[in-house]
Amino acid sequence: MTRQRIILDCDPGRDDALAIAMALASPDELDVLGVTTVAGNVPLDLTQRNARLICELCGHPEVKVFAGAESPLKLAGVTAEHVHGGSGLEGMEVRQPAMPLQDRNAIDFIVETLETSADDEITLVATGPLTNLALAFAGRPEILPKIRRIVLMGGACREGGNVTPSAEFNIHVDPDAAHAVFACRRPLVVINIDVTNRVLATPAHADRLLNAGARPARELSRLLKPAGGARVEEFGPSGVALHDPCTIAWLLKPGLFETKLVNVSIETKGDLTLGATVVDFRGITGRQPNALWACEAASAEIIELLIDRIARL
Numbered sequence: 370m371t372r373q374r375i376i377l378d379c380d381p382g383r384d385d386a387l388a389i390a391m392a393l394a395s396p397d398e399l400d401v402l403g404v405t406t407v408a409g410n411v412p413l414d415l416t417q418r419n420a421r422l423i424c425e426l427c428g429h430p431e432v433k434v435f436a437g438a439e440s441p442l443k444l445a446g447v448t449a450e451h452v453h454g455g456s457g458l459e460g461m462e463v464r465q466p467a468m469p470l471q472d473r474n475a476i477d478f479i480v481e482t483l484e485t486s487a488d489d490e491i492t493l494v495a496t497g498p499l500t501n502l503a504l505a506f507a508g509r510p511e512i513l514p515k516i517r518r519i520v521l522m523g524g525a526c527r528e529g530g531n532v533t534p535s536a537e538f539n540i541h542v543d544p545d546a547a548h549a550v551f552a553c554r555r556p557l558v559v560i561n562i563d564v565t566n567r568v569l570a571t572p573a574h575a576d577r578l579l580n581a582g583a584r585p586a587r588e589l590s591r592l593l594k595p596a597g598g599a600r601v602e603e604f605g606p607s608g609v610a611l612h613d614p615c616t617i618a619w620l621l622k623p624g625l626f627e628t629k630l631v632n633v634s635i636e637t638k639g640d641l642t643l644g645a646t647v648v649d650f651r652g653i654t655g656r657q658p659n660a661l662w663a664c665e666a667a668s669a670e671i672i673e674l675l676i677d678r679i680a681r682l
Contacts, residue, residue, distance in 0.1 A: 377389060381423060387611065392494070399620060411453060417470055425466045460591035499549075502550050522539060524648075531562055632649040
């Protein structure tokens with residue numbers, strides 16, 4: 370199998386941390402060229418620290434981490450400490466990592482990596498607000514043919530959002546950036562909370578990971594247990610939705626997901642619908658399809674894949 374060359378753009382975040390670890394634990398399939406961070410679940414100074422901490426914990430201090438956008442393109446920033454804790458990694462012991470933050474800005478790294486790559490070579494994996502990608506595309510649109518695909522966690526449709534009744538967090542935080550990315554005319558795979566809300570880890574899964582491997586697995590097993598801001602009314606008192614690792618699961622085993630090619634538009638102005646992903650399942654608008662939208666996911670198999678990979682670290 371040819372290794373997929375990826376840039377992981379994220380806002381760690383408990384589930385982003387698991388996605389980073391899962392990617393680093395899959396070197397036969399994934400070549401992680403760098404990790405870029407954006408403000409989202411917590412502010413930028415914490416997302417870049419958390420990304421370095423996870424890379425270091427996983428035994429990969431050679432992976433370069435870059436800090437990007439501190440705020441959305443036009444709107445005021447929104448964070449989610451109530452979900453991820455003040456550190457962004459509630460449940461884990463957080464320290465200042467030894468591995469350095471790279472001097473280059475994340476947007477510059479994305480642009481320069483794509484510039485020096487062949488057409489259709491690089492996969493961008495985005496598990497946070499899409500600000501970094503939008504800025505890279507706006508500054509250098511000629512890099513777009515270099516993108517093989519964009520696999521992102523974001524969006525909601527059939528069951529509503531998780532930050533407003535109509536919008537999922539990553540899209541809601543920077544809908545203008547999402548609009549730009551969805552209009553970029555490169556292949557998009559959208560792993561949305563319609564499916565990720567059903568990929569639920571339990572305490573039994575956490576215990577299995579705790580006992581399955583060395584220190585990385587033991588530490589990361591804590592992220593499979595609910596944080597203080599867990600949505601008990603939706604996931605139960607012990608369920609943890611594994612949103613962001615689903616992007617890595619799709620890269621490793623896309624057959625675990627059912628998808629539909631659809632047109633997805635982003636609402637950027639609605640008072641009640643800001644950040645909504647408007648999914649045209651029936652072709653009513655006549656707009657060209659621009660994304661593979663995840664409709665179903667093999668939840669048990671995805672969790673097994675995550676545990677298996679992280680246990681290898």
